Amino acid sequence: MTGPRTADLPTPASALAVVAHPDDAEFQCGATLAKWARAGCVVHHLVLTDGSKGTWDPTVDQSDLVERRKAEQREAATLLGGTGVVFLGHVDGELESDRLTRARVCAVIRRLRPAVVLGHDPWKRYRLHPDHAAAGRLVVDGIVAARDPFFHPEQLVDGVTVHRPDALLLFEADEANHAETLGEEDLAAQLAALEAHESQMETTHFYRAGDGDPLEEFRRRQRERLAGTGEWAGAPLAQAYHLIVDQL
Numbered sequence: 001m002t003g004p005r006t007a008d009l010p011t012p013a014s015a016l017a018v019v020a021h022p023d024d025a026e027f028q029c030g031a032t033l034a035k036w037a038r039a040g041c042v043v044h045h046l047v048l049t050d051g052s053k054g055t056w057d058p059t060v061d062q063s064d065l066v067e068r069r070k071a072e073q074r075e076a077a078t079l080l081g082g083t084g085v086v087f088l089g090h091v092d093g094e095l096e097s098d099r100l101t102r103a104r105v106c107a108v109i110r111r112l113r114p115a116v117v118l119g120h121d122p123w124k125r126y127r128l129h130p131d132h133a134a135a136g137r138l139v140v141d142g143i144v145a146a147r148d149p150f151f152h153p154e155q156l157v158d159g160v161t162v163h164r165p166d167a168l169l170l171f172e173a174d175e176a177n178h179a180e181t182l183g184e185e186d187l188a189a190q191l192a193a194l195e196a197h198e199s200q201m202e203t204t205h206f207y208r209a210g211d212g213d214p215l216e217e218f219r220r221r222q223r224e225r226l227a228g229t230g231e232w233a234g235a236p237l238a239q240a241y242h243l244i245v246d247q248l
């Protein structure tokens with residue numbers, strides 16, 4: 001297995017993680033965001049859906065679940081050193097890269113002006129969840145729209161101008177080419193942020209847990225994942241991405 005082509009971007013001044021659901025950023029890039037935030041990066045999260053299908057309990061009040069997941073997401077973002085969370089509130093499971101949603105993603109990028117954007121890889125093969133594919137398409141299309149004045153020109157008022165990030169990092173990468181190497185403190189922050197999503201313990205965190213203590217097993221699996229990527233990157237711990245800079 002060949003290693004990454006590049007590793008460790010210079011700490012960006014600002015970053016925006018664009019994800020389908022509450023908890024996706026924590027799973028896919030939480031430790032990376034924590035590392036950057038500690039070094040002074042201003043981190044925002046953009047969560048596209050309301051997470052209203054994130055339960056196995058058919059009797060749950062979905063509006064209660066949505067509010068609970070918002071609070072969990074804010075807490076998780078804070079634990080990663082983040083500054084704020086923007087919720088678009090699309091119905092969980094029904095996200096589409098349509099013109100209106102692209103415009104809303106574009107508007108957030110133009111307002112927050114991130115140096116680095118992180119998102120789901122829309123070209124990931126054999127992925128089942130449609131929201132993750134749509135969210136990946138939306139981050140790519142949102143970036144393309146944000147940089148040119150004839151896309152959604154009605155947004156360019158009150159000091160809002162076009163914006164072109166320096167880098168796009170796609171997680172769940174179909175072909176990873178870049179690693180962010182991480183330390184124990186970054187892993188600890190990711191675990192704390194994941195564990196803030198208490199409503200997801202049963203359906204996601206402890207899914208297919210073995211016979212041992214499910215929380216310990218969850219922590220072990222998270223560490224193994226970062227350690228496995230670290231082996232690829234020649235570091236104790238790392239997260240993998242497909243880095244795009246040359247088309248931005």
Ligand SMILES: [Zn+2]
Pocket residue numbers: 020021024132
């Ligand atoms: Zn998700």
